[in-house]
Amino acid sequence: MAPTQTSESPADVKVDTAAIRAREQVTARRVVFAGSGEPLALIGAMVVLIAIFSILNPRFATIENLQNVLNQASLPLIIGLGATFVILIGSIDLSVEGVMGASGVAFVLLSANSRGGQDTGIWAWVLPLLLAAALGLTSGLIYTMLRVPSFIVTLGMWFVGFGIATILYGTDAYPELTDDTITLWVAKITFGLPNVFWVAAILTAIMAIVLRFTRFGRVALAIGNNEEIARSNGMPIIKNKIFIFIVAGLFSGLAGILATMQMGGTSNHIGDGYLFITIPAVVIGGTSLGGGKGGMFRTAIGVLLLTILNNGLVLAGVSPSYQSAVSGAILVVAIVATAWPQRGRLRIAK
């Protein structure tokens, strides 16, 4: 009963060195282009959209409208940066609109406003942001410590934030900011671009650096890729997650303040609709809901794409009523497209 299997003898091994070389060169080439395919496709799509809308309405391709688009894109981008981090670890933050409401109302009431409130100076910024961070911290703590799935925690926190906004708002008249310098600052043009967009752009750069160059960012990516391995490697998973939710809360809070400045006043409903732009934008940018894959610039591209689409449709005469359908349809198509290759008879989808 001699063994039937024949294999390479050790002598054959030398032959494979060339093969290794070839393979390593292929990988090296792939590194150069790694991950640039999808964003390029999105930028291509953006160019096509711009071309179409320019033909449909000449007002589309003007400097004023470009500034308008950037104005509109800034807040979803700021929220999207926090949301991207949350989604990168495989979680979700649905509390965006509630947190925006809470911080926005707090901001207006702490600033000089038409209800006669006093300007509290720096506190008008600090306290709303602390409130937003506290809401994020609460989400993070309940999520990590009590192990409640993030979508349900943040769904609840959405309405907790909204409730806080409502209570703060009370029943008095709509409070408007009386200090024009604040309200005008956001839309003011500096170096050709609106100030609020500069804020968003700088934050995007900072967050991209955090994701690329800090242990915090890399651990977040590792958690999103495979939390079990991350755990067995002894990574600070809980700390990381809580911090990410605080950051997400802060960014939503900042967006609430900036939205209030844009509007010149606020109600508890200031955040309405932002979740529906942000999440589809993050997802279409290529950040996967499963976690571990994505990035800040991708989100920026996604937000711009979606904003251009909405802006262009309005200029082309489509009713703004369709806006949430556009975002919704894009979200559905994007998640279906990502999930499509992984379909299987035994796969469990909740």
Added chain:
Amino acid sequence: MTATISDTGTVAVANAEKGKRLRTAGKLWQAGGPLVIFIAMFAVVAILTPAFIGSGGITIVAASAAPILLVALGQAFVLNIGSIDLSNAAITVLGAILLAMLLGPLAFAAPIVVLAMVTLFGAVNGFLLAYTQVPSFALTLGTLGIFKAASLVVSGATTVYVSQNKDVVSPLYTTQLAGLPLTFVLGVVVAVIAYLFLRFTRAGVGMTAIGKNESGAIFSAVRTRALKIVAFALSGFMAGLAGMTIIAQAGSASAMGLGSDLLLPAIAAAIVGGTSISGGVTNPLNVILGALTIALVPIATAAIGVAAEAQNLVYGVVIIVVVALTLTRSRTAIVK
């Protein structure tokens, strides 16, 4: 919804530990929790505003509980298979708008047509979930946007009033049975049917099996895909019934009006009614108590002197607290 893409080993451990913990606290909660919470809530309201009980307050609570109950029952079906439907309240509004528009031309046929349409909307959700295997919260968040836009577009972003044949549905609200409006009675009847369906049909038991262990259900030849579609279709159907109660009560509908805030109260009602967000556990009869409890929230918040709209805060807290208290956890499972 805890382990969307997780290896089977983790699920096994999770399930094993789930069994251990559920027994004591879980069983107790399922049996009596919803009733205890309802009684406590009722007591609070009764003590703070004694006048409320005497002056037809029960009728008011039952009337406001009716749409919550119907949407919550649909949500309970979806939660029972381990998913969530964030779009069903938007379907309610869309259904109400469609009904308001169609009652004039179609009269008695209108409710049937509208119910058929909303059932189809729900089924589309279920179809996408079953065949593309995307997470339900993201999918229904997307379709929520679509339904919302549809409401705005169909209604022209204004309030749609029922022009004719209002009395096709209005008796649902005006008729009372033992002091309870027919809309609430309808909800109770649906709950009883839902209970019987889940306990006494193969499809119902199959749905619960999906919620408890989808892999096990697949290997037991449960038609998981078809049943997921049915669960979401039922969610759509019941959301449509809720839309009908809104028309019966108000005679008009708008995209931002009555019903647009139903999502959270309905989820809260389902969860307070003992439905588990991780799937496989629901009792539609207890959801009735959950809906009544949630309907008492605005009255209770008003009674303690907080702005009525702050009820949202209470809904949010209630959802988080009840889920946190009743969730079955395991040390090793990964929570997303």
Added chain:
Amino acid sequence: MTKAKEATTPVLRLTDVQKSFGPVHALKSVSLEIHRGEVIGLIGENGAGKSTLLKILTGIYQPDRGTIAVNGATMKFRNPRDSASAGIGVVHQEQSLFTNLTVAENIAMNGAASKGYGTTFGFYRWGKLNKAAAQTLEIIGSRLNPKTRVGDLSFVDRQMVEIARAISVDTSKNATPLVILDEPTSLLERGETAILEREIRKLKDFGSVIFVSHRLDEIIRNCDRILVMRNGELVADRVTTSVTEDELFKLMVGHESHATKHERRARPVNETPAIEVTGLTRKGKFKNISLSLHPGRVTAIVGTSGSGREEFSRALFGAEKFDGGTIMLNGRAARGWRIPKAVKRGMGFVPAERKVEGMVGGFTAAENIVLTHPGDAAFGPFLKPWKRNKIAQQWFTTLDVRPNDISQNLERFSGGNQQKVVMAKWLNDPELRVLVLDHPLRGLDPGAAETVNEQIKAACKKGTAVILLADTLEEALEMGDDVIVMRDGIVSASYDLTVDNPSTLDLLERMV
């Protein structure tokens, strides 16, 4: 390197290590020594205790008794991190790399090194990180670019990264590079295997290797010394030069056992087979598998974990797809083959992962029994729960399920009793034609195993055809009327036990 000095203290010494799971002695006193620069082969059948031993070495299990010493110092591995910081790295079949991070990062993630390595105030110093990784890669002779995303690498390159990670240990803290390769070649192509083997030889220069494989030719080619495990014990420790494949076979199996002579059903001539499979193929999993199984007969399929027999059995049941070939049930072709359809046509399937796939935990035993075939407990789509208990009670009595409480949550039963309930779920189908059993005895005590085997035989008497993926070769030879051996996705041999009388050794030879 001062080899003479190293040789005196073994890098790893296990003394009387034992581990039990309940009544099962998975490891009965294992002692071994591994020296620097050695490549040790570890072989043994499924269930011989290899994986328990590996899990103890990697800190997943803690031994009940005995000591582990690294470089002469006794160590306690409380978790995988402890083991990793001692320098023990594993390369699994399922890899444990972060595919979205770079090669350099993954190498730096290794236990001891993971804290603050290459970072300043939490900021990465990519330059330093990449340089360190490049150095480590150079040691093992790989030219991979440290900046590459691991997800972009081929399978064998990822193994290189795992090896690099395993050897990048902090030697100043009494750690030593010991790499455990757990079936590293089972998913590799021939050419890739050669590359891996070249790397293993390089590893000898600075570390030690434990090489676990089913393929004996590989073991003999690559290892200096071979350890053979059987029934939780080390039964042999041989220097490779003094051993042949034949000898190793015999050591692994122990006594050479033949099929026991008992009543078997001869292959009938003029009868429609219960199931007939022709040329069933699924790309990359199994190829051109044919079998014909008559009512009342048992076909046992044996093969190692990469042989494709699991995938094949699942495809038969409609749980996984197949690309080509046909399945005929009772002479009718299977079309649009999915589980509900297969079940309707009289198939049943007992999965290996009992808790995950075999049963619905949270349902009572009775609910599980009538879930698929409710029989009298259903009227069309409606259920009659009051009849459920009678059916369940009958099965509980027949199968002697303990505790005798049909309305208890199935999760609360022991594994053996759960398996009886899973069997009952399928046996409750009076029209059961084909039953596929994937490791039906896994984790069962002997009593429960006997009951399950009796039920399999009883089902055969009633005309059910059985396809059995057995745990052990003895089990296959005892239960089977036919035995099919699979290797690398194809049928490498098949025996009709009413005619042939192969030994376990014969089967093993066709498997590996």
